Amino acid sequence: xxxxxxxxxxxxxxxxxxxxxxxxxxxxxxxxxxxxxxxxxxxxxxxxxxxxxxxxxxxxxxxxxxxxxxxxxxxxxxxxxxxxxxxxxxxxxxxxxxxxxxxxxxxxxxxxxxxxxxxxxxxxxxxxxxxxxxxxxxxxxxxxxxxxxxxxxxxxxxxxxxxxxxxxxxxxxxxxxxxxxxxxxxxxxxxxxxxxxxxxxxxxxxxxxxxxxxxxxxxxxxxxxxxxxxxxxxxxxxxxxxxxxxxxxxxxxxxxxxxxxxxxxxxxxxxxxxxxxxxxxxxxxxxxxxxxxx
Amino acid sequence: xxxxxxxxxxxxxxxxxxxxxxxxxxxxxxxxxxxxxxxxxxxxxxxxxxxxxxxxxxxxxxxxxxxxxxxxxxxxxxxxxxxxxxxxxxxxxxxxxxxxxxxxxxxxxxxxxxxxxxxxxxxxxxxxxxxxxxxxxxxxxxxxxxxxxxxxxxxxxxxxxxxxxxxxxxxxxxxxxxxxxxxxxxxxxxxxxxxxxxxxxxxxxxxxxxxxxxxxxxxxxxxxxxxxxxxxxxxxxxxxxxxxxxxxxxxxxxxxxxxxxxxxxxxxxxxxxxxxxxxxxxxxxxxxxxxxxxx
Numbered sequence: 140x141x142x143x144x145x146x147x148x149x150x151x152x153x154x155x156x157x158x159x160x161x162x163x164x165x166x167x168x169x170x171x172x173x174x175x176x177x178x179x180x181x182x183x184x185x186x187x188x189x190x191x192x193x194x195x196x197x198x199x200x201x202x203x204x205x206x207x208x209x210x211x212x213x214x215x216x217x218x219x220x221x222x223x224x225x226x227x228x229x230x231x232x233x234x235x236x237x238x239x240x241x242x243x244x245x246x247x248x249x250x251x252x253x254x255x256x257x258x259x260x261x262x263x264x265x266x267x268x269x270x271x272x273x274x275x276x277x278x279x280x281x282x283x284x285x286x287x288x289x290x291x292x293x294x295x296x297x298x299x300x301x302x303x304x305x306x307x308x309x310x311x312x313x314x315x316x317x318x319x320x321x322x323x324x325x326x327x328x329x330x331x332x333x334x335x336x337x338x339x340x341x342x343x344x345x346x347x348x349x350x351x352x353x354x355x356x357x358x359x360x361x362x363x364x365x366x367x368x369x370x371x372x373x374x375x376x377x378x379x380x381x382x383x384x385x386x387x388x389x390x391x392x393x394x395x396x397x398x399x400x401x402x403x404x405x406x407x408x409x410x411x412x413x414x415x416x417x418x419x420x421x422x423x424x425x426x427x428x429x430x431x432x433x
Numbered sequence: 434x435x436x437x438x439x440x441x442x443x444x445x446x447x448x449x450x451x452x453x454x455x456x457x458x459x460x461x462x463x464x465x466x467x468x469x470x471x472x473x474x475x476x477x478x479x480x481x482x483x484x485x486x487x488x489x490x491x492x493x494x495x496x497x498x499x500x501x502x503x504x505x506x507x508x509x510x511x512x513x514x515x516x517x518x519x520x521x522x523x524x525x526x527x528x529x530x531x532x533x534x535x536x537x538x539x540x541x542x543x544x545x546x547x548x549x550x551x552x553x554x555x556x557x558x559x560x561x562x563x564x565x566x567x568x569x570x571x572x573x574x575x576x577x578x579x580x581x582x583x584x585x586x587x588x589x590x591x592x593x594x595x596x597x598x599x600x601x602x603x604x605x606x607x608x609x610x611x612x613x614x615x616x617x618x619x620x621x622x623x624x625x626x627x628x629x630x631x632x633x634x635x636x637x638x639x640x641x642x643x644x645x646x647x648x649x650x651x652x653x654x655x656x657x658x659x660x661x662x663x664x665x666x667x668x669x670x671x672x673x674x675x676x677x678x679x680x681x682x683x684x685x686x687x688x689x690x691x692x693x694x695x696x697x698x699x700x701x702x703x704x705x706x707x708x709x710x711x712x713x714x715x716x717x718x719x720x721x722x723x724x725x726x727x728x
């Protein structure tokens with residue numbers, strides 16, 4: 140296989156990447172059990188057992204971050220998760236395919252914007268001197284400072300996520316809606332089922348597996364509530380309202396230089412996440428659905 | 434997908450239903466487009482007229498390109514734009530080369546590793562390695578303040594790898610047989626059979642990479658000094674932190690940059706995405722993505 144040397148060479152950088160920046164880094168998590176000293180490195184630093192973990196569990200800031208993470212996750216699950224499904228149903232019900240394509244092009248767009256841009260747009264629209272507030276004051280009403288208001292921070296993040304990713308989220312629902320057998324609709328319509336009953340007895344059962352699949356994937360990833368998005372806005376409202384586990388890792392580990400503690404918090408989040416994916420998948424198999432993997 | 438006609442069995446929709454749908458669609462479309470409109474209009478107006486209007490306009494008043502002239506007359510934004518373009522172009526090329534090589538190897542039934550190698554790759558999807566060890570790895574490799582740090586740690590996206598692999602697998606086996614009979618090795622087959630047949634998937638995946646590199650700012654904020662920043666990080670510091678938030682790492686002179694200039698930077702950071710967007714759109718319709726996502 141001499142002539143394939145070139146081809147094998149093509150694989151090397153990719154494998155090297157996984158070796159160094161995935162598995163090498165994964166191995167670097169051992170510093171969660173060490174007192175990391177930059178000079179001594181990953182291997183040379185002294186083992187300290189679970190000291191970083193006990194320090195983390197004894198830190199009220201960690202529990203605060205965990206609580207915020209769960210609160211934002213639940214808000215997203217309740218208010219963000221159904222949004223793309225609703226929009227997909229609306230788009231699917233359009234009889235003009237041209238109109239549908241135009242609207243799709245518009246609603247997919249925000250997904251490709253960086254969080255920096257989305258947050259800047261949110262400030263421009265909802266900030267103290269933004270579009271929304273000038274409309275309020277123009278109508279003679281009181282203005283509301285939405286950006287920089289700790290009590291409104293969590294709903295604001297959900298709003299931003301809906302704005303950014305609701306359209307993109309419709310793709311997979313739309314694909315499964317087009318695969319529903321047209322004859323089922325026709326037959327039930329002939330049997331006298333109106334639009335609501337057709338939706339309830341044909342559409343919903345047909346797309347149930349995909350809804351469950353996405354729900355499982357979301358639950359598996361539920362502790363990732365938008366690190367970049369929240370980091371960008373944390374300073375505006377303060378850690379009390381906006382610290383999540385990821386920003387805790389960032390500030391404790393990277394900024395304050397407590398690498399061991401930061402790695403410990405990151406590791407805990409990673410392990411819980413993996414367990415969640417694993418058990419969600421088990422549950423879906425129990426329910427007789429396909430699940431994400433076998 | 435059916436065309437424009439309503440199927441015969443479907444009842445004529447109620448007027449109220451149609452109106453409600455129309456209103457809902459208009460609201461959705463306006464919610465997406467108005468913020469962009471405000472930003473573009475503000476960036477194209479003169480500073481004076483924007484201040485008089487309370488910080489924003491919906492349509493350019495007293496049109497002026499002054500803001501763009503200022504940000505392109507050298508300085509931090511111009512440099513950041515070059516950094517962003519460089520990282521995006523080189524990063525996308527590097528990512529594509531590595532992803533193609535690995536995806537192709539993993540798509541062929543008998544190439545070494547095979548299934549265990551696939552599991553090794555997929556596992557990283559389940560268990561991402563974490564921010565702190567990644568930072569320390571970059572630091573220990575001596576890559577701090579080196580542009581390589583903006584590419585190497587995110588070189589391959591497992592999602593993109595799986596998309597490409599799925600696409601390569603869908604190529605009929607007969608074509609491989611034929612090429613092999615002609616005496617072509619795996620590398621030749623990749624160049625002459627696989628890649629030409631996968632143009633749509635290659636386009637989508639490279640656009641995904643390009644968008645990710647263009648939009649990235651966090652890596653730059655932890656790995657790079659401020660004279661090495663890409664555009665998004667500059668935007669973050671001078672527009673986000675400068676406008677509303679009291680942030681310690683903001684600059685001083687640019688802090689007071691007028692709204693028009695801030696909005697012009699925002700437009701410059703957005704335009705490249707808008708330029709590639711029609712191409713992305715073209716491939717959505719081909720179902721490349723949905724097929725891939727499902728697999």
